[in-house]
Amino acid sequence: MILPLPPGDFQAYLFDCDGTIADSMPLHYTAWCQALDEWGCEFPEDLFYAWGGRPVADIIDTLNERHGLAMPVDAVARRREELYQQLLPTLTAVPGVLRHIHDAHRRVPFAVVSGSTRESVTASLTALGLLDKFDVLVCAGDYARGKPDPEAFLLAARLLGVPPRSCLVFEDADLGIQAATAAGMASVRIPEPRRR
Structure with a gap:
């Protein structure tokens, strides 16, 4: 390319x-899906790419609003980061x-x-x-x-x-x-x- x-x-x-x-976007998306699945929250792939560049905390806040959830921002952010770190060897x-x-x-x-x-x-x-x-x-x-x-x-x-x-x-x-x-x-x- x-x-x-x-x-x-x-x-x-x-x-x-x-x-x-x-x-890393495919790896981040995998980490997001795994972390959010623990809270029963869906994150469609097209929305994930549309929100590219937004801070993690903003994404979690917005998903909470959209889905009527109360996911703890810091805990979900830490879990998403932990899952992403596990995928880094494939980056x-x-x-x-x-x-x-x-x-x-x-x-x-x-x-x-x-x-x-x-x-x-x-x-x-x-x-x-x-x-x-x-x-x-x-x-x-x-x-x-x-x-x-x-x-x-x-x-x-x-x-x-x-x-x-x-x-x-x-x-x-x-x-x-x-x-x-x-x-x-x-x-x-x-x-x-x-x-x-």
């Missing part, structure tokens, strides 16, 4: 993690994105901008042998408003010392593309696994 980049002289690359660097990178990481490493600074926890992002990048390639990690808890709000991308640009207009975002989710656009950044859309 060749990912064409938009024209421009970009001074930084900002990557979402799950579904963008790490081909692979998204080939087209991996190629851009290798080609541009040390030429431009990199940041990860994710709705996942720092623990989850660090575990994924470590499993892929890529953690040391990233100068900055912006994860859930580092910002107040999740994607599609541009806050997380703007924070990453500020931490890298690069103007937003000079950043290129790699994203797989609609909410992430919307956030990049709102931040004034160009973006590259990563197709979801079933469309690659």
